Amino acid sequence: MSWDRIRGQDAARNTLLGAAARGRLGQSYLLVGPEGVGKRLFARELAKALLCENPPNTMTACDRCPACTQVEVESHPDLLFLRTPKDKQELPIEDMRAFCGHLSRKAARGRHKIGIVEDADDFNAASANAFLKTLEEPPPDALLLLIGTSTDRQLPTILSRCQLVRFAPLAQADVSAILAAHGIDDATKRDRLARLGAGSAGRALALDDDSIWQVRQKLVEGLTGARASFQPLAETWAKFHEDAGKDKGAAQRMRASVVLQFLIEAVGHALKLSLGAAVPGLGAAEAARLRAFAERVGTDGLMELLDQCVEADFHVERRVQLILIVESVVEKFTRLSK
Numbered sequence: 001m002s003w004d005r006i007r008g009q010d011a012a013r014n015t016l017l018g019a020a021a022r023g024r025l026g027q028s029y030l031l032v033g034p035e036g037v038g039k040r041l042f043a044r045e046l047a048k049a050l051l052c053e054n055p056p057n058t059m060t061a062c063d064r065c066p067a068c069t070q071v072e073v074e075s076h077p078d079l080l081f082l083r084t085p086k087d088k089q090e091l092p093i094e095d096m097r098a099f100c101g102h103l104s105r106k107a108a109r110g111r112h113k114i115g116i117v118e119d120a121d122d123f124n125a126a127s128a129n130a131f132l133k134t135l136e137e138p139p140p141d142a143l144l145l146l147i148g149t150s151t152d153r154q155l156p157t158i159l160s161r162c163q164l165v166r167f168a169p170l171a172q173a174d175v176s177a178i179l180a181a182h183g184i185d186d187a188t189k190r191d192r193l194a195r196l197g198a199g200s201a202g203r204a205l206a207l208d209d210d211s212i213w214q215v216r217q218k219l220v221e222g223l224t225g226a227r228a229s230f231q232p233l234a235e236t237w238a239k240f241h242e243d244a245g246k247d248k249g250a251a252q253r254m255r256a257s258v259v260l261q262f263l264i265e266a267v268g269h270a271l272k273l274s275l276g277a278a279v280p281g282l283g284a285a286e287a288a289r290l291r292a293f294a295e296r297v298g299t300d301g302l303m304e305l306l307d308q309c310v311e312a313d314f315h316v317e318r319r320v321q322l323i324l325i326v327e328s329v330v331e332k333f334t335r336l337s338k
Contacts, residue, residue, distance in 0.1 A: 003045060003060065005181075006038050007201075008174040012165050016046060020059050026163045027138040030120065030146045030154065033167025035254075036202020040118060042167070043145045047071055047079050047114045050143065067109070077108040084119040089319065091119060096127040100134040103142055113142045120148035120158065128155045135161045149317070169199025179204055196261060206254055215240045216262045223333040224266055224293040234330045241322055256322050260313045263329070264306060270294040271302045293337065301336040308332045 003013060012031070019025045031039045048061040048071040055061060061068050070076035082099040084091050099115060107113045123131070135158070138144055146162060148154055170178075175194040178201040184190050189208075197204025206212075215236065222233045237259055244251035269279045273287060274294035282290075294302060312325045 006042055006045060007177060008170040009038050009042060009167055012042060012167050015165050017059050025143070027142060028135055028144040028146070028162045029165050030148060030151075030159065030162035031165050031167060032148045032151055032154075034169050034200055035149060035250075036197070036200030036204075037167050037170050038201070039147045039167050040116075043116050043118075043147060044071060046145065047076075047116065047143075050112045050114060051076060051078060051110055053110075078110055078113050080113075080115045082115065082117045082119075084122040089122065090124040091117075091122045091127040093124075093126040093130050096130045100131065103134060103144075104139055106139075107141050111141055113139060115142065115144050117144070117146045120146040121150075121153040123155050123158060125155070128157055132157060132161070170197075170201055171199075175199070175201050175204050179208075184208060196258075196265070198261065203254065203258070206251075207258065211240075211243075212255075212258060215259070219259060220262055220266045221289070223263065223330065224270065224289060224337070226292070226296075226337075228334040228337045230330055230334045233334070234326055237326045237330065238323055241326075252322060253316050253319070256325060257313055257316045260309050260316070260329070263333075264309045264313075266290065267302055267305045267309065270297075271299070271306075274299060274302070296338075297336050305332060305336065 003017075006013065016025070016029070031043060033039055045061065046059075048063075048068050049055065049059045051067045051071055052061040053065040053067045061071075067076060071079055074081060080099060080102050082091065082095060085095070099117075103113055103115045105113070134142075135144065144162075146158070151159060151164070172191075172194045175197050176190045179190045179193055182205060184193065193204045193207050196207055218236055219233060222228055222236070237256075240259065241252040241255040244255050269282060269287075270290040270293050272279050273291045279287065297305070308329055312329050315325050316322070
């Protein structure tokens with residue numbers, strides 16, 4: 001792939017490529033921004049540009065040489081990845097020690113040794129301490145790229161030793177273009193997915209799943225209907241994120257967050273309808289149900305629900321137990337809608 005395929009991140013690209021052009025490329029960078037906006041893609045492209053055997057231009061990969069191919073399939077001997085195991089919530093110290101050990105060895109085929117920590121949000125005190133010596137004094141030919149979602153999630157010892165590169169949420173047009181590149185040809189569908197993706201191409205692509213929309217209909221209709229029932233609705237929502245797999249924490253959190261976005265959208269529509277505003281694209285039956293919901297709950301109740309959903313989404317990202325989040329939100333809906 002070329003740099004041009006990384007959309008909407010010109011500032012990050014200019015930061016790194018500008019430093020390289022001036023001979024000032026550092027050794028430790030923290031790439032920070034929302035999930036699904038291109039951080040991992042960017043780190044891989046940077047690694048490819050540094051390891052390419054036949055670069056057509058400075059800091060540009062040819063995408064054809066053996067080195068470029070090996071970077072794509074993660075088999076290049078001078079490119080190391082560190083990820084949180086699927087059955088863990090934190091980076092194990094044993095994995096960190098092995099990563100640092102491999103990174104300390106001399107480059108096998110080129111001038112660079114590149115280590116990518118894909119889950120920098122998952123450091124614990126032990127793994128962070130094991131990483132500090134390498135982070136403070138990287139081998140002369142090493143480049144460290146850490147990937148996280150926000151500076152708030154980083155330990156001070158890690159944050160203070162990295163140069164920060166920020167990645168922004170993508171514009172809706174960029175998300176739509178990425179969806180088109182992935183074969184989603186229906187423009188109306190692309191626009192809706194791009195809007196609900198909230199600046200994340202990864203989230204928008206994940207929403208291209210019929211089961212998500214089936215759950216959306218069941219939950220939104222149930223929670224905004226005249227007789228919301230706590231137990232079956234909580235079970236439906238919990239089963240939906242659990243179906244992502246017990247060892248897929250990120251996928252479960254994404255599903256929980258997606259449902260919250262659906263609920264925020266529905267409550268927002270109800271609030272607009274209660275104020276006499278039009279909601280383009282809303283079907284007559286759904287509009288009638290949401291108006292009735294707004295009448296039962298009232299403006300203050302709608303604002304409470306919005307606050308609850310936004311707070312719940314924050315807790316999803318902070319890895320509060322999902323069942324607790326589900327129960328708190330469903331309880332609030334069922335209590336206010338009576």
